[in-house]
Amino acid sequence: MVRSTYAxxxxxxxxxxxxxxxxxxxxxxxSEINPPRRSKPHKQxxxxxxxxxxxxxxxxxxxxxxxxxxxxxxxxxxPTVEGVLLEALAEARLIxxxxxxxxxxxxxxxxxxxxxxxxxxxxxxxxxxAIGEKSSQISESGEAGSSVTRIDEPSEVESxxxxxxxxxxxxxxxxxxxxxxxxxxxxxxxxxxxxxILPPSITVLAWSPVSPTFDARFSCQYRHYKYFxxxxxxxRALSLDLMRDAAQRLVGEHDFRNFCKIxxxxxxxxxxxxxxxAEIDPVEIFPPGxxxxxxxxxxxLYVLNLVGTAxxxxxxxxxxxxxxxxxxxxxxxxxxxxxxxxxxxNPLPGRILPDSTxxxxxxxxxxxxxxxxxxxxPLVLWDCGYSDADVQWRTGPDDSQDAxxxxxxxxxxxxxxxxxxxxxxxxxDFITAAISGLFARATSRFYPPPVSPAVPLxxxxxxxxxxxxxGAGTVRYVARYIPLLQxxxxxxxxxxxxxxxAGDGGKKRLEKNARKALEKRQKALETAxxx
Numbered sequence: 121m122v123r124s125t126y127a128x129x130x131x132x133x134x135x136x137x138x139x140x141x142x143x144x145x146x147x148x149x150x151s152e153i154n155p156p157r158r159s160k161p162h163k164q165x166x167x168x169x170x171x172x173x174x175x176x177x178x179x180x181x182x183x184x185x186x187x188x189x190x191x192x193x194x195x196x197x198x199p200t201v202e203g204v205l206l207e208a209l210a211e212a213r214l215i216x217x218x219x220x221x222x223x224x225x226x227x228x229x230x231x232x233x234x235x236x237x238x239x240x241x242x243x244x245x246x247x248x249x250a251i252g253e254k255s256s257q258i259s260e261s262g263e264a265g266s267s268v269t270r271i272d273e274p275s276e277v278e279s280x281x282x283x284x285x286x287x288x289x290x291x292x293x294x295x296x297x298x299x300x301x302x303x304x305x306x307x308x309x310x311x312x313x314x315x316x317i318l319p320p321s322i323t324v325l326a327w328s329p330v331s332p333t334f335d336a337r338f339s340c341q342y343r344h345y346k347y348f349x350x351x352x353x354x355x356r357a358l359s360l361d362l363m364r365d366a367a368q369r370l371v372g373e374h375d376f377r378n379f380c381k382i383x384x385x386x387x388x389x390x391x392x393x394x395x396x397x398a399e400i401d402p403v404e405i406f407p408p409g410x411x412x413x414x415x416x417x418x419x420x421l422y423v424l425n426l427v428g429t430a431x432x433x434x435x436x437x438x439x440x441x442x443x444x445x446x447x448x449x450x451x452x453x454x455x456x457x458x459x460x461x462x463x464x465x466n467p468l469p470g471r472i473l474p475d476s477t478x479x480x481x482x483x484x485x486x487x488x489x490x491x492x493x494x495x496x497x498p499l500v501l502w503d504c505g506y507s508d509a510d511v512q513w514r515t516g517p518d519d520s521q522d523a524x525x526x527x528x529x530x531x532x533x534x535x536x537x538x539x540x541x542x543x544x545x546x547x548x549d550f551i552t553a554a555i556s557g558l559f560a561r562a563t564s565r566f567y568p569p570p571v572s573p574a575v576p577l578x579x580x581x582x583x584x585x586x587x588x589x590x591g592a593g594t595v596r597y598v599a600r601y602i603p604l605l606q607x608x609x610x611x612x613x614x615x616x617x618x619x620x621x622a623g624d625g626g627k628k629r630l631e632k633n634a635r636k637a638l639e640k641r642q643k644a645l646e647t648a649x650x651x
Contacts, residue, residue, distance in 0.1 A: 167216045173249040174225070175310065176242055176328045176336060176511055178504075179205070182321040183237035184497060190231050191221070198234070201322060202226075205243075208317040214247040214310070227336040229504040230343050233434070235496030240325070240344075240503040244336035250308050250517075307517040320541060326513040334510055342396060342505040345436045347424040348403065348498040349444070349591055353569055356587055358447030360400060360422070366446040366453040367398040367424065369460075369471075370439065377613050378459040378488040379439050380432035384620030385629070391462075391613065393435070397427040405550075425502075440494040444589045445604070455604055458482035459489075489607040495591040 126134060181189075187198035191206065202221075210217035215224045229242040314324045351357040377391035403421040424443065426436055442459065445451040454471070461468040461482045470481045586601035611619075620626055 165213055167213075167248065171249045171251065172246045173251070174244060174246050174330050174332050174334060176244045176330050176334065176506075177310070177314075177324055178240055178242050178326045178328075178513060179322060179324045180239045180241065181237060181323070183232060183235050183499075185321045186234070188232060188234045188236070189228065189238070189241065201232075201241075202228070202243075204318065204322060205314075208314050209245075209247070211317055212313045214308070214313070215245065227338075229336045229340050230431070230501050232499075232501055233496060236499045236501070238501035241501055242336045242340070242504040242506075244330060244334055244339075247310070248308070250305050309517045311515050315538060320545065323538065323542065326515050328511045328513050330510060336504075339506060339510055340504050341507060342427055342429055343431060343501065344503040344505070345424075345426045345431070346500045346502045347426070347436060347440045347494070347591070348500075349422055349424070349440070349589075351420045351422070351447075352587075352589055352595075356448060357420075358444060358589065359449065360447070362449065362453055363443045363447040364400050366443050366456045367400055369453065369456040370395045370398040370426075374460045375462045376432055376435055376460070377462055378485055379435050379442070381434040381438070381493070382613055382616050383433050384616050385625055386433075387617050387621070388432075388613070389617070391432060393428055393430055393432060395426065395428045397425060399425045401425060434493055436499055437493040437496065438491075440499075440591060441491060442604075444494065444591065445491075448587070448589060450586055450588070450601055451604060454479055454482060458485055458605060462486050483605060485605075485609070487609040487612045489604045489609050491604060491607070492588075492590060492596070495594050497592040 126137075129137070181201050185198065186201045186204075187196035189201045191200045191202040206215070206217075206221065206226075209215045209224075224245040224247065227244045230238075232238055232241070310327045311324050318324065349358075351360070373392055373394040375391045376393050380391070382388070400422055403423050405421070424440060426439065442451070442455060446453055446455065457468060457471060457479075461484050464484050464486060467484050468482055471479045473479060584601060586598050588596040588598060588601070590596060610616075
């Protein structure tokens with residue numbers, strides 16, 4: 121048996137050896153092994169250290185997923201489009217969330233309500249910019265520029281989505297855009313940054329530099345709405361000819377108080393609006409990017425193209441409801457003239473029809489007959505039109521439209537992910553529609569649809585049952601249809617406004633205005649004291 125080497129050790133040596141092994145076996149405190157590094161104090165992002173510029177954003181959104189466009193002062197069952205967009209702008213550090221909509225000069229072109237979509241909505245606002253001149257900032261220690269807040273690292277969204285030079289490594293600069301002839305850094309990729317944060321139901325399509333006086337609402341020259349509909353099932357399918365006759369009577373400047381919902385809090389007194397175009401066209405079914413290669417919808421899908429300089433609240437949906445009543449032969453096309461004839465002191469004359477026959481002068485309707493407006497789902501704000509001198513849409517960061525593209529990514533490559541995302545959404549919806557069509561065909565095998573008569577049916581008579589189409593497949597079955605001219609009417613607009621002023625609404629408005637005036641006065645005094 122081999123003896124251990126420890127057998128020859130002295131008692132003192134063995135004790136020393138044991139103490140050494142115990143010290144090695146006992147873990148040292150973490151602070152002794154790896155002293156903690158001092159964490160850098162979190163620096164508040166200083167928006168005042170970066171330049172701002174005013175831009176316009178063009179974007180689309182699915183209305184059925186939101187509680188309307190405009191942000192609300194009270195909680196809503198669904199988020200609002202503006203609320204989600206403002207959160208994305210704040211997350212990207214393009215606007216200061218502390219100052220809100222007022223701080224960035226927010227202005228929207230066309231307000232859409234719950235369920236209404238947009239393919240070309242526009243807002244204008246002031247955002248952080250990457251273009252400007254360096255400024256001399258003095259730190260507390262007296263060294264120039266050492267205390268200027270800057271972005272140390274790009275956010276995860278920006279770095280993963282962009283990976284492009286010049287997007288986030290900004291030199292702190294003052295609030296004026298550069299007029300120097302030296303090459304400036306590329307502008308922020310507003311479209312890419314926001315689409316990397318926003319949900320698929322909201323898509324930023326383009327941006328444009330605009331002047332400080334530009335306003336998305338008041339600089340707009342026209343709004344173009346689209347309302348999609350089908351003719352419905354036989355034998356009471358809608359008549360396109362009658363609907364087109366009624367639609368063309370809308371063109372021109374008219375008082376549309378009978379084609380809207382009056383909001384007394386707005387205290388609107390002028391209900392005149394100008395319609396530039398009102399046409400009903402067939403809709404082609406085609407994949408995105410392959411326009412003109414498809415055919416008209418088998419199901420008879422049509423669209424009302426309504427273009428005007430401005431619109432009242434729910435005006436398009438009221439117009440569409442009346443057009444469908446006309447198409448169902450429940451009302452004559454002349455009902456449009458009657459609803460536009462609101463001034464007893466200046467009544468509209470009769471109309472000479474294309475076949476040289478004449479219609480009598482329409483009755484005067486100084487208040488709206490009670491009727492239900494059309495469904496919100498098929499309504500889309502298609503476009504907001506501006507002067508070419510005011511807006512030049514672009515998708516990239518370059519301030520000049522003819523500037524060269526960054527060498528790392530072509531314009532086509534930048535657009536590809538966005539296009540494929542929209543194409544995928546279209547594919548899903550198109551397949552869903554095809555499956556719904558199969559369900560209808562399967563049902564028709566056991567429950568054959570009515571056959572259209574060889575001779576058109578007579579218009580429904582007063583007091584007889586009727587199907588009232590409201591769009592998006594919604595139909596109201598009424599036991600006794602009452603024509604619009606014979607229905608109960610609402611209060612005149614002047615009465616509605618006066619009641620609101622005399623009620624709680626008017627009192628709250630006065631209190632709110634008084635608070636604003638007081639806050640403004642206090643702010644002015646504080647500013648004067650600081651000076």
